[in-house]
Amino acid sequence: MTVSLLKPIIETSYLNAQNVGRYRCIMRYFYEQHQRLRYWLKPQEVYDGVVAFGLLEEDYTLEQCQKDLNQLVEWNNLVPRHDGGRSATVEEYLRKKFRYQMTPYAVEIERLVAGLEKIRGYGGSLEPSLFESIDEQLNRLEKDAGQFPPGEAAALWDKIYGDFIKLTENASDYIASLQSTKVEELMLTEAFLAYKDSVTRYLQDFIQGLQRHAYKIEAVLSTVDRGVVSNFLSNVQRDLSARPQLDEPVTPEEQLDRLQLEWQSMVRWFAGHDNEPSDVYFLEQTTKDTIARIVRNALRIQEKHRLGVSRKRELDYLGKWFFSLEDINDSHRLAAHVFGLYRCRHFQGVDERGTDNADVSMWQAGPNIRELRSRSRKRLRDTGTGSIRDRRERQQQAKEKFLITQQEEMAVLQAYLARREIRIADLDPVSARERYYLLYWIGRCMANKSRRILTPEGIGISLEMPAGRERARLECEDGELDMPNYLLKFSAVTADQTDGRANGEQYEQNR
Known part of the structure; x- marks a missing residue:
């Protein structure tokens, strides 16, 4: 930020x-x-061109045009230059002749105004190919370690x-255009049905492209070495400095700072x-919400x-169809096609499926019995006192099961x-229970900023991320698991080291 941010922009005065x-x-x-590409214009040329628009009053004269040009020069919209050509009359000889050119500020302001005149809504588009293009270019940057011949780094950036x-x-x-008032009104009319399929398919294609490439880009940007990024931006700054800038050259330090800010924004x-969600996540959620709203x-x-x-x-025909079916499974299939999924109710608790195999269907697993209580506001009739149930046997079984699990983990x-x-x-092939413990420890370490945890048994576990994006295949008794090649370190921690803090913070300092 510079002091110019506090100053008025006098070049926009002609707009009001x-x-x-x-x-x-x-x-x-x-x-x-x-x-x-005609930059320098004479007052007579300007006057003839403005009059040709047919928008001004008929009594507009060359002298008024000259006064307007002088005012625009005072507002820094035009730059005058003395015209040293021959004079055709005495008046032209006595009067100083000038040619005028637009300043860079004026060019950008007029370009902005011309663009504003063409706006007919938000516009914009969703192009999943841009994700793929960015992914390819970043992979090239990482592959070449940020070192490029002269001219290629700036082109890649x-x-x-x-x-x-x-x-x-x-x-x-x-x-934003899909959430505008005009589109909201269109969605409430029958004419919107003609656009529903095409718009939904367009948004779904964008979501698929985003999910296919955006998270790859996130991984590259998160794991790329800082030295590679520094070398690449230095090469870009070198290529930009090689381009001649005659008006107001920028110092190499300013160019490098600007490039670093642009990289950080990306x-x-x-x-x-x-720990804040990325804008890609918000874009994905917004697009999904838009599809659901459509x-x-x-x-x-x-x-x-x-x-x-x-x-x-x-309904009469459907009832006869159900009545004619003899197999209950055929009835289930017909009901699924006709009525679809019924409204689900979610219950909090542990799903006791009995297996971790994802291929086991819900129809093959046994039911989980849950006792439901009435939510009615009417007071239930008092049925008197009841007996106390003896749950000692159930508690003993749960205790034994817990101790066995603790012994296995230990x-x-x-x-x-x-x-x-x-x-x-x-690792050699592991059992399903051992795989559960490994994933449990890795999850707890990932949830901790220090990547370290302390178990109740006094054993410290620290997790180190794999170099780059190295992956490994963990063989289990019920299949194979593809995962990052983590390194887990185990050490016995004494009571003096923990200092009574079971969350592992003191352990991190001693390490």
Whole structure:
């Protein structure tokens, strides 16, 4: 931030001045000629061009045009230059002749105004190919370790950051257009049904492209070495410095700071910052919510058409069809096709499936018995005193089961403690229970910032992330598990080291 942020922009004065129509016509003529590579214009040329628009009053003269040009020079919109050509009359000889050119500020302001005139809504688009392009370019950056011949680093950065800006701006504009008042009103009409399928398919394709590449980009940005990024940005700054800048050259330090800020903004957009969700996550959720809203409105419109229509004949035919079926499984299939899924009720508790195999169907597992209590506001009738149930046998069974589980876990811990450290890739085939313990310890370490935990048995476990994105295959008795090649270190921690803190914080300092 600089002091210029506090100063007014005098170059925009012509947009709200008293004679705004005359000034805007002159600046628009200058901008059109600037697009045609005609930079320096005489007052007579400006006057003829403005009059040709046919927008100003008929009594507009060359002298008024000259006064307007002088005012625009005072506002720093135009730059005058003395015209040393020959004079055709005495008046031209006595009067100083100038040519005028737009300043860089004026060019950008007029370009902005011309763009605003073309806006007819938010616009924008969802292009999943931009995710793929950014992913490919970042992989190339990581592969070449940030070292590029002269000229290639800047071209690669322009491609990466240009696609990133195009992706964010177009996506935000398109999502905003779907949430505008005009589109909300369209979704409530029957004409929206013609667009429902195409818009939903368009959003679904974008979601698939986002899920396929955005999280790969997040992984690359999170794991790429800082030295590689520093070398790459230095090469980009070198290429940018090689481009001649004659108006106001930027120092190498300022260029490098700007590049680092742009890189950090891209990392924050894809990977988040300080435990905050990334903008990619919000974009995905917003797109999914938009799809759900479109489908909801379409169903609501279709339901309006069905109101008042008698379905007696359809239900009678369906009832006879059910009555004619002899197999209960056929009845289940017919009900599933006709009625779909029933409304689910969620109960809190442990799902006692009896197996960790994901291929076991819910129909093959036994039921979980849960006692439900009435939620009625009516007071239940007092049925008198009741007997106290004896649960000692059930408690004893639960206690024995818990102790057996603790003994198994302790045996695994002692075996790993003897080895001091293990790497996933070096493990022999393990049992399903041992795999459960490994994943449980890894999950607890990942949830802790220090990547360390302390078990109730006084054994410290620390987790080290694999170098790069190295993965390993853990063989189990019921299948294989593909996972990162973590390194787990085990050590016995005394009571003096823990200092009574079971959460492992003191253990981290002693390590």
